[in-house]
Amino acid sequence: MGPETVSNVDPIDRAEAERDVTARVIDSFAATPDERFRFILQSLTEHLHAFVRDVRLTEAEWEKGIDFLTRVGQISDDRRQEFILLSDVLGLSMLTIGINHPVVAGATESTVFGPFFLEDAPRIALGGDISGGASGEPCWVSGRVTGIDGEPIAGARIEVWEADDEGHYDVQYEDERVAGRAHLFTGDQGEYRFWGLTPTPYPIPHDGPVGELLDHAHRTPMRASHLHFMVTAPDYGRLVTHIFVAGDPRLETDAVFGVKESLVKHFSPHTASEPTPDGRVVHTSWSDVVFDIVLSPER
Structure with a gap:
């Protein structure tokens, strides 16, 4: 069928033929016994087909899209998850x-999980150091974990992880180091405290397909400075969140849209001559931040 034949097809007939393809694919899932699975697949089909019709996707663009997703999968491994990165951006x-x-109301807000969490991070005691040799300015982080009624939550597990001041997480190095991450448990009054690093801005990995997408769109790969938390406790919903540094100019352009106003915190700067909360001797500048965490009941 040549271009002349296609161009002479009645637009109404063409639209009906396109919708017929969509209807037949949707109907192909009708006998799926899993109701939720059936609903998701039929809705996905409807929206994907509507997208293709809306933008009048060319075959060349479709092939380029397939190639892009293939490369997203190929670059992903147990230490790099490009699909999460794509979802984020x-x-x-x-x-x-x-x-x-x-x-x-009253609970700490959630934000993106990110692609760099690892299970089995080392445990530290209250007041311990998560840095594990990662480079950066020391930062004293403290606060309490409570329920929305103000009751302290003892024994809550807090996972924390962050990049070094070079903008890299430990998993981005080739030497299998474990640094800038740990877990700890709250004390009897829900209190927690640890030494970490003052968060600094860094680019998300942009040497792969997602980086190409951002570059082509003239979007920044930079993330606002932040420190990751995941908090769990019996009878409470899991909280995945970050805290961000007040005054960071990248708060408005965070590459993954993760910033929420309630999570922007003031990191107080200190000189090396100022005493630290736990008496630790610090030979450089350091900072401290208070982050009180409020968990909502498990749903």
């Missing part, structure tokens, strides 16, 4: 979080 991660973790 498209805002899908934040949208999913917003749907599944709506704001509960």
